[in-house]
Amino acid sequence: MLFNSALFLFFFAGVAAILYATPPNLRWIVLFVASIIFYASWDYRYLLIIFAIAAVAYVFGHYRGRLDESRGRWALAITVILILLPLAFFKYANFFLANVEPLFGPLGSSLPTQIRGIILPLGISFYTFQLLSYCVDVHTGRYTPRESFARLLLYPMYFPHQIAGPIMRPAQLMPQFEAPKTPSFEILASGFRLFLWGLFKKVFVADRLAVFVDAVYAAPDRHRGLGCILAFYFFAFQIYCDFSGYTDMALGASRMLGIELCENFRRPYFSRSLREFWTRWHISLSTWMRDYLYIPMGGNTLGPWHWAACILAVFALSGLWHGASWTFVLWGVYHGALLIFERAAGAVTRLRPRLWPDGKLRHAVAMVATFHLVGLGWILFRSPDLATAIAMLNSLVSRGGRNIYEIMPSGQLLLAEIGIIVVLIGDYAAERAVINDFARLPLPLRWGLYYLAIFLVLLFPGSNEIRTFIYFQF
Amino acid sequence: MRKHIAHMVLFVGLLLGFDRLIYTAAIYMRDHGRHPQGIDIIYQDESWSPEIVFLGDSRTKRNFDMLAVESLTGLSAYDFGYDNASAEEALLILEQFLSHKGSPRVVVFEADPPMLDKAYGAFHREDFRTHLAVVPEPEDLLRPHASTMQQRASAFAVTWLLKSASLPNRIPDLLEYWQQRNDAELAAKVQIDPCGPENSMRCRSYNGAVNFMHGSNGNMTARTLPFSATAERKALYEYVVELSKKNKFSLILLQSPRLSGGEAYSAELKADADSFFCGLAQSQRNVLYASVIHAGGIDRDASLYWDWEHFNDLGATKISQLIAPLIVAMANGSRPEPCMLQ
Numbered sequence: 057m058l059f060n061s062a063l064f065l066f067f068f069a070g071v072a073a074i075l076y077a078t079p080p081n082l083r084w085i086v087l088f089v090a091s092i093i094f095y096a097s098w099d100y101r102y103l104l105i106i107f108a109i110a111a112v113a114y115v116f117g118h119y120r121g122r123l124d125e126s127r128g129r130w131a132l133a134i135t136v137i138l139i140l141l142p143l144a145f146f147k148y149a150n151f152f153l154a155n156v157e158p159l160f161g162p163l164g165s166s167l168p169t170q171i172r173g174i175i176l177p178l179g180i181s182f183y184t185f186q187l188l189s190y191c192v193d194v195h196t197g198r199y200t201p202r203e204s205f206a207r208l209l210l211y212p213m214y215f216p217h218q219i220a221g222p223i224m225r226p227a228q229l230m231p232q233f234e235a236p237k238t239p240s241f242e243i244l245a246s247g248f249r250l251f252l253w254g255l256f257k258k259v260f261v262a263d264r265l266a267v268f269v270d271a272v273y274a275a276p277d278r279h280r281g282l283g284c285i286l287a288f289y290f291f292a293f294q295i296y297c298d299f300s301g302y303t304d305m306a307l308g309a310s311r312m313l314g315i316e317l318c319e320n321f322r323r324p325y326f327s328r329s330l331r332e333f334w335t336r337w338h339i340s341l342s343t344w345m346r347d348y349l350y351i352p353m354g355g356n357t358l359g360p361w362h363w364a365a366c367i368l369a370v371f372a373l374s375g376l377w378h379g380a381s382w383t384f385v386l387w388g389v390y391h392g393a394l395l396i397f398e399r400a401a402g403a404v405t406r407l408r409p410r411l412w413p414d415g416k417l418r419h420a421v422a423m424v425a426t427f428h429l430v431g432l433g434w435i436l437f438r439s440p441d442l443a444t445a446i447a448m449l450n451s452l453v454s455r456g457g458r459n460i461y462e463i464m465p466s467g468q469l470l471l472a473e474i475g476i477i478v479v480l481i482g483d484y485a486a487e488r489a490v491i492n493d494f495a496r497l498p499l500p501l502r503w504g505l506y507y508l509a510i511f512l513v514l515l516f517p518g519s520n521e522i523r524t525f526i527y528f529q530f
Numbered sequence: 531m532r533k534h535i536a537h538m539v540l541f542v543g544l545l546l547g548f549d550r551l552i553y554t555a556a557i558y559m560r561d562h563g564r565h566p567q568g569i570d571i572i573y574q575d576e577s578w579s580p581e582i583v584f585l586g587d588s589r590t591k592r593n594f595d596m597l598a599v600e601s602l603t604g605l606s607a608y609d610f611g612y613d614n615a616s617a618e619e620a621l622l623i624l625e626q627f628l629s630h631k632g633s634p635r636v637v638v639f640e641a642d643p644p645m646l647d648k649a650y651g652a653f654h655r656e657d658f659r660t661h662l663a664v665v666p667e668p669e670d671l672l673r674p675h676a677s678t679m680q681q682r683a684s685a686f687a688v689t690w691l692l693k694s695a696s697l698p699n700r701i702p703d704l705l706e707y708w709q710q711r712n713d714a715e716l717a718a719k720v721q722i723d724p725c726g727p728e729n730s731m732r733c734r735s736y737n738g739a740v741n742f743m744h745g746s747n748g749n750m751t752a753r754t755l756p757f758s759a760t761a762e763r764k765a766l767y768e769y770v771v772e773l774s775k776k777n778k779f780s781l782i783l784l785q786s787p788r789l790s791g792g793e794a795y796s797a798e799l800k801a802d803a804d805s806f807f808c809g810l811a812q813s814q815r816n817v818l819y820a821s822v823i824h825a826g827g828i829d830r831d832a833s834l835y836w837d838w839e840h841f842n843d844l845g846a847t848k849i850s851q852l853i854a855p856l857i858v859a860m861a862n863g864s865r866p867e868p869c870m871l872q
Contacts, residue, residue: 062695063683097679241534467702503541507548514695515552520659522680 057097059305060259061522067094068309075313080235087214087233087313088206094215095178102177105142110209112138113187117194117201117208132195136188143184146176151380178528179219181377183212185344190226192348199226207233216310220302220527222320222340229315236314242495247311249494249506253482254304256509257297258525261475264468264518265294271463273438276447280457284448291438292431293476296325298526299338323483325430328422329402330394333430341377345370368392378437383445387436394429471516546692553693556704560661563707568738569623571608572630573661579632580608580737582857585620586640587651588613589839593786594853595846596737602854605635605861609738616651617766618668622658624773625671634779635861638853639770641783641819643795643803646764647757659700664688669762672769741846749837752790757799764806771810771817780860781814783807785821786849787829789838804871811868818856818865825852825872 057064071090078086095103116135120128149171190211193199201208211229212218239247272279272287279287300321310317320340327333334342350370356363368389375388439445451457460469484490494502571578582605584590591611599607610623620639627634644650653668664685688696697704767783774781785807788794804821811819823829826848834845841849859866 057680061680061683062687063680065687066683241531503544506541507545510545511548511552511694514549514692515697515699515701517698520655520698 057094058522058524059302059309060255068312072312075236076238080237083236083314084207084210084233087236087315088210091210091213091215091218095213095218098178099175102180105146105177105180106183106213107209109139109142109184109187110212111205113190114205114208116191120194120201128195132191135191139184139187139191142177143180146174146180148376148380150174182217182219182221182223185223185341185377186212189223189344189348193226199230201226203230203233214310214315216306216313216315217317220299220306220525221338222303222306222318223344224318224340228318232315239312239314243314244312245495247308249308250304250311251308252506252509254301254306254308255513256301257304257479258301259513259517261472261479262294262297262301262518263523264472264475265290265297266523267468267519268464268472269294269438273440273444273448276444276451278458279460279463280451280454283457283460283463284451284454286460287448288431288435288452290472291434292325292427293479295434295437295526296321297475297479302525302527323487325427325480326423326483326487327426328419329426330391330398330429333426334391334395341374345374349373364396367395371395381441383436383439383442386442387433390433390436394433472518475518549692549694553697556694556697556701559704559708563704563709563711567735568612569610569626569657569661571738572623572627572632578606579634581605581635581861582607582638583624583627583632583634583636584609584611584638584640584738585624586611586642587615587620587645589642589786590638590640591738592740592743592836592840593846593849594739595741595843595850596739598847598850599854599857600737602851603857603861605857607737611640611738612654612657614652614654615657616653616668617645617763618653618671619651619657621671621766621770622653622666622668624770626658626662628773628777633777636780636782636857637774638782638784638857639767641767641785641803641807641821643759643785643800644755644757646759646767646803646806648760648762650757650763659698659703662696664696672765739846741841741843743836743840743842745842746832746835747837750789750832750835752788752794752838755794757795759799759802759806767807767810771814774816775814779816780863780865781817782853782856782860783811783817783819784853785819785823787823787825789829789832789835804869808869815865816860816863817868818860818870819868820853820856820870820872822849822852822870822872828852 057067067090071086075083075086092103095106112135116131120131123131153171190199190201190208194201203211207230210233211224211226214229214233217224269287269291272283273291276284303320307317307319318340320338322336322339324333324336327336350366353366353369354362355366369392371388371392372385373388375384375386375391378384378387435448436445439448464472497505582599582603584594584607588611591609591613593611594609596607596609599605610620610627612619612623617640624637624639655665658665664681771781785803804819807819807821811817828834828845828848834841834848836842836845856866856870
């Protein structure tokens with residue numbers, strides 16, 4: 057049941073109607089049942105995995121208070137391992153087997169190279185991380201568990217953020233389940249607006265760019281030059297519009313149900329440094345990595361070399377979290393290395409400010425450079441294997457590829473470009489606070505924009521099929 | 531509160547109003563555009579139903595002359611052949627035709643042996659986009675009741691709520707149809723136009739067929755067409771036979787010739803295909819399997835071919851003359867024999 061499908065809209069309307077008609081203290085039950093139905097619509101068998109690891113977290117949460125510090129630490133370690141087991145098996149078993157075989161030389165040939173029939177349970181990376189933060193927060197005292205098992209289950213399963221986040225902390229979400237308020241008209245309208253904006257980004261922009269990007273990445277050699285250059289830019293916007301579109305829809309839908317989810321994107325392509333980029337892109341994962349990995353590993357408190365090692369390790373793990381493939385690991389290491397370089401370069405420019413004088417030009421150059429460095433990383437992220445990534449890089453600087461209109465008709469390309477411009481204008485307006493309060497715009501203009509967005513999505517979708525979200529594979 | 535509810539009602543009302551306006555305009559453009567082509571005829575003129583319909587790929591679209599068929603049989607005919615169409619696409623066209631009051635007396639369904647391979651031909655969803663809100667998946671054609679909740683929700687939404695959702699990316703095409711509305715008179719019967727910008731060849735399109743290609747393009751070398759019959763395609767042909775019984779039309783499973791067509795696939799594969807199609811024909815009295823690939827030496831005369839797989843105008847007329855008696859016999863319910871292997 058994808059957010060960009062008619063089935064979800066019917067489902068959501070039904071859930072909202074029932075929720076509003078239910079007393080606030082019982083509303084979590086409506087959300088719980090709806091979330092079970094939502095997940096079961098993909099594959100009900102995988103509900104057992106969530107139930108099992110939530111049970112482990114529940115037991116830990118409710119017995120942690122009875123243990124002393126030392127035993128509590130052991131209990132936490134065992135709980136974390138148990139919670140990570142399904143993720144390790146479903147997501148990384150085949151990656152591990154494929155990579156361990158060559159290490160054993162002739163002996164390795166007797167090992168299986170893959171376990172057949174493993175299907176990655178939807179959203180497993182997200183709900184695993186959420187339950188880990190529950191356990192760690194209980195252990196460190198940042199969260200005191202009071203909820204029933206069913207209420208705890210709702211925490212990772214709450215349907216607007218179940219499949220691809222944002223990754224919420226228990227203290228952010230659990231209290232809201234106690235008695236969700238009926239949203240006011242203004243909040244409803246704001247949720248609707250956010251949902252519509254996300255839908256536009258996904259259906260009108262990301263899905264259209266995907267058609268071009270998929271064709272180029274399927275055969276980079278055939279699309280040398282302009283085709284690859286366009287795919288480079290298009291994928292940067294495709295993944296942004298796809299993931300932030302999903303997040304906007306999740307936040308909007310949740311807001312209409314009376315539950316606020318945390319911000320996950322803050323106009324990341326306006327960043328002027330890699331460091332800033334990671335405070336604006338997939339914020340809930342970045343902060344999770346910071347709080348549960350980087351800081352416990354020592355962070356920047358133990359000297360520059362330790363810091364650099366922490367950064368590389370955390371980003372490599374972040375890459376691996378995205379997918380069981382060396383391209384994702386390299387993508388993470390690439391970003392880690394860039395951050396280290398950026399900090400070193402920053403130290404030099406602070407010592408010699410004339411080398412890189414502050415001002416509008418510097419900001420513009422930094423923004424463009426950051427965007428392109430991030431874009432280069434996306435090549436690793438998007439490529440199914442290293443060979444494709446290398447072919448893409450080669451093709452970017454080569455000439456003689458096919459006519460781009462063979463990949464996509466001119467009309468569709470124009471719509472793709474218009475979509476990117478609209479998204480950039482929208483983000484710029486938000487960044488500069490040009491439109492502080494959309495609700496204060498004159499009603500005909502506001503409604504006109506709503507209708508325009510709705511009919512653009514209906515009449516000119518990027519794909520005539522309902523396309524899934526990129527982050528659903530993680 | 532009351533003001534907010536009024537706003538919401540007004541917003542939804544206006545949304546539905548705009549939706550119906552856009553949808554009506556789009557359908558107007560569709561129905562008042564150029565002369566119907568391809569499957570347009572199914573949807574645009576329900577009062578006219580051809581008595582003979584041809585279904586298949588480019589070898590159906592280009593190999594027959596509907597003018598000749600009509601004059602030789604005395605029955606109206608229409609060619610639904612589509613370039614590179616799969617058997618699934620042909621089946622969907624047939625189902626659409628039947629469900630829109632089409633009541634053919636004879637259906638000529640292409641039975642070229644490679645069409646028994648699931649990988650042969652493509653299902654061009656875009657061919658249906660102008661007319662169908664929800665194009666079924668090819669694999670769902672034989673089990674039409676297995677639609678998912680998702681499909682049912684989409685179908686309900688585009689049928690009853692936002693009808694313009696059935697027009698994804700179709701407005702530009704419909705606008706183009708409408709802009710070509712003045713061509714309608716010219717094209718009412720016989721349309722003659724250049725077949726492609728890259729050559730000076732002229733085509734005649736009449737009732738779906740494109741069979742006025744003079745001469746040849748020089749590509750006369752037969753090549754091997756590897757294929758292996760699949761269970762899915764065999765089931766599809768069995769389903770077509772069932773449809774013929776249910777809808778009371780005669781079915782001709784026709785294998786038309788290629789130049790030196792004997793070299794296109796092995797004798798063993800051909801025998802297997804013949805055996806399967808013959809079996810189908812023997813199971814139903816209203817079904818005929820006609821393999822006319824050598825009839826009258828038609829596969830040896832290069833002057834009849836545009837390329838080694840497609841006839842030119844002369845070949846199209848000749849094959850139409852060859853099969854016209856079979857069509858008449860089947861239309862009258864007097865099948866000469868279940869399998870004709872010529």
